[in-house]
Amino acid sequence: MTKRITADHVKLKRAYEPAAADDGTRILIDRLWPRGVKKADAAIDQWVKDIAPSTALRKWFGHDPARWAEFRRRYAAEIYQHPEQLSGLRTLARQGPITLVFSAHDEVHNDAVALRNFLLGRETKRRAETAHRWRLGGKRRR
DSSP states (O other): OOOOOOGGGEEEEETTSOOOGGGOEEEEOOSSOOTTOOHHHHOOSEEOGGGSOOHHHHHHHTTOGGGHHHHHHHHHHHHTTOHHHHHHHHHHHHHSOEEEEEOOSOSSSSHHHHHHHHHTTSSOHHHHHHHHHHHTTSOOOO
């Protein structure tokens, strides 16, 4: 039986905030390095670029809250194309606290929030697809 990941084991923090002792393993999950942050000052333990949203998805989303639900659905499809990275993050979170480090200004609508929900099992690929079908009136888009 696998150990469940608890919410207190997956924290979120902007790259511009200082590292703290209780951050655990600090993982940068953005595809691009945060502007103006020196690598020596960032205290990043791992940089998992492949689990970040694709450039096309990131540009389409543009941190527009009106696109948040669709962003999560599309990002879910991308995340599940990288099972090794997702599994690695889950393993680390089961072992102890991790902090997903991101650079977005919007702390509510960003890839770190979505990824945390996937790690905690609050959002799954199936749930994202179901929500999308519901918005389309129960029909799949072809």
